[in-house]
Amino acid sequence: MKAEKFTLVRHFDGYPKTTDFKLESEELPPLKDGEVLCEAEFLSVDPYMRPYTMSMTPPFTMIGGQVAKVVESRNAKYPAGSYVIGQLGWRSRIVVLPATPGPDKSSAAGLEPLPDMGGLPHSYALGVCGMPGVSAYFGFLELCQPKEGETVVVTGAAGAVGSLVGQIAKIKGCRVIGFAGTDDKCAWLRELGYDVAINYKTCPDIDAALKEAAPKGVDCYFDNVGGMLSHRIRQQMNLFGRISVCGSISSYNDKTGEGAQVPVPEMTTVFKQLRSEGFIVTRWWHRKNEAISQMAAWVREGKIKVQEHVTQGFHNMPQAFMGMLKGDNTGKAIVKV
Ligand SMILES: NC(=O)C1=CN([C@@H]2O[C@H](COP(=O)(O)OP(=O)(O)OC[C@H]3O[C@@H](n4cnc5c(N)ncnc54)[C@H](OP(=O)(O)O)[C@@H]3O)[C@@H](O)[C@H]2O)C=CC1
Numbered sequence: 172m173k174a175e176k177f178t179l180v181r182h183f184d185g186y187p188k189t190t191d192f193k194l195e196s197e198e199l200p201p202l203k204d205g206e207v208l209c210e211a212e213f214l215s216v217d218p219y220m221r222p223y224t225m226s227m228t229p230p231f232t233m234i235g236g237q238v239a240k241v242v243e244s245r246n247a248k249y250p251a252g253s254y255v256i257g258q259l260g261w262r263s264r265i266v267v268l269p270a271t272p273g274p275d276k277s278s279a280a281g282l283e284p285l286p287d288m289g290g291l292p293h294s295y296a297l298g299v300c301g302m303p304g305v306s307a308y309f310g311f312l313e314l315c316q317p318k319e320g321e322t323v324v325v326t327g328a329a330g331a332v333g334s335l336v337g338q339i340a341k342i343k344g345c346r347v348i349g350f351a352g353t354d355d356k357c358a359w360l361r362e363l364g365y366d367v368a369i370n371y372k373t374c375p376d377i378d379a380a381l382k383e384a385a386p387k388g389v390d391c392y393f394d395n396v397g398g399m400l401s402h403r404i405r406q407q408m409n410l411f412g413r414i415s416v417c418g419s420i421s422s423y424n425d426k427t428g429e430g431a432q433v434p435v436p437e438m439t440t441v442f443k444q445l446r447s448e449g450f451i452v453t454r455w456w457h458r459k460n461e462a463i464s465q466m467a468a469w470v471r472e473g474k475i476k477v478q479e480h481v482t483q484g485f486h487n488m489p490q491a492f493m494g495m496l497k498g499d500n501t502g503k504a505i506v507k508v
C-alpha cells in the first residue's frame with residue numbers, strides 16, 4: 172500500500188515557502204499484530220508548527236494532528252471503519268501500533284478513538300473539541316479566572332482558539348472585545364456576540380478605540396499574538412488584571428528572531444499588579460475530556476458557533492499552512508483529504 176507524506180527539507184526562514192516542503196511517496200509495511208492502517212480524513216494546520224519545527228533537525232515528516240479512518244486493523248480496540256485522532260504528521264496513510272511511539276517524531280503521540288462529540292462533525296475534533304478548544308477552555312478559564320461583568324480582550328479573535336475564547340467569555344457574562352485582521356472577520360465576531368471588534372490592521376488609533384470599547388479598563392487579556400498590540404492592551408489593564416499568554420504569532424515568522432521592538436512590560440506589570448502566565452495546552456491534557464464535553468454541549472445548545480476554513484486536498488497542506496499564518500482563515504484552518 173502506497174502513502175504520501177510531506178517532508179520539511181529545511182528550517183523555515185521568515186514566512187514558510189512551498190520549497191521548504193517535499194511531497195514524498197512511501198510503501199507501507201503489512202500489518203503486524205496490534206497494528207492499524209489509518210487513512211487521513213482531515214488534517215490540522217496550526218501556528219505551533221512554525222516555532223516547534225525550529226527545534227527539530229530537517230529533513231523530517233512535517234508534524235501535525237489528523238482525524239483518520241482505520242481502514243485495516245489487527246487491533247480489536249480500533250476496528251476497521253472506526254475513526255481515530257492522533258499526531259500522525261502530514262501523511263495520507265500510516266501503519267501504527269496505537270498508544271506507542273510512531274515511526275518518527277511526527278507520529279510520536281499515540282492514537283486515540285475519536286472523542287464522543289454527540290454527533291458533531293469529525294473535523295471538530297481538530298478544533299472546538301480538540302487541541303484549540305482545550306486551549307481556549309482551560310487557558311482562559313483557569314488563567315484569567317473571569318468574573319461576570321468584567322471586560323475581556325482577545326487578540327487573534329477570529330481564529331481557532333480566539334473565536335472560542337470570546338464566546339466562552341460571553342457565556343460567563345463578560346464584556347468582550349476582539350482584535351482581528353479584516354473587516355469580514357470583525358463582522359463575524361459581532362455575529363458571535365463580541366461587544367466590540369476592532370480591525371488591528373486598519374484602525375487608525377488602537378489606544379483610542381480600545382479606550383472607547385473598554386471604558387472601565389481591561390480585566391482579562393487572552394493573548395494570541397504578542398508584540399506591539401499586546402503592549403497597547405497591557406497599558407489599559409486594570410489593577411490585578413490577568414493575562415493568559417497563549418501565543419505570539421506576530422513574531423513567529425520574524426526573520427531577525429528579535430521580534431518587534433516592544434517596550435518592556437515589567438513596570439506596567441508591577442504597578443498594575445498584573446498576573447501574566449503562559450501555558451502549553453498539554454498541561455491540562457489529563458482533563459481534556461472535561462473541556463471537550465463542555466465545548467460540544469455548548470455547540471449543540473447553540474451557545475458556541477463554529478466556522479472552519481477548509482482547504483481541499485492533501486497536496487495543498489503547505490498552501491493551507493502558509494495561508495493560515497497570513498490570516499486567510501476565519502475559524503479553524505483544516506485540510507480535507
Ligand atoms: N499555548 C498553547 O498551548 C497553544 C497556543 N496556540 C497559539 O494560539 C494562537 C492562535 O492559534 P490558532 O487559533 O490555532 O490560530 P488561528 O486560527 O488564530 O490562525 C492564525 C491567525 O493569526 C493571525 N495573525 C497572523 N499574523 C499575525 C500578526 N502578525 N499579528 C496578529 N495576528 C496575526 C491571523 O489572523 P488575523 O487576520 O486576525 O491577523 C491568522 O488567521 C497562536 O499564537 C498559537 O501559537 C494555539 C494552540 C495551543
Ligand SMILES: CCCCCCC/C=C/C=O
Nearest residue numbers: 218219302417418451452
Ligand atoms: C496534542 C497536540 C499538542 C500540540 C501542542 C501545541 C502547543 C502550542 C503552542 C503554541 O502554539
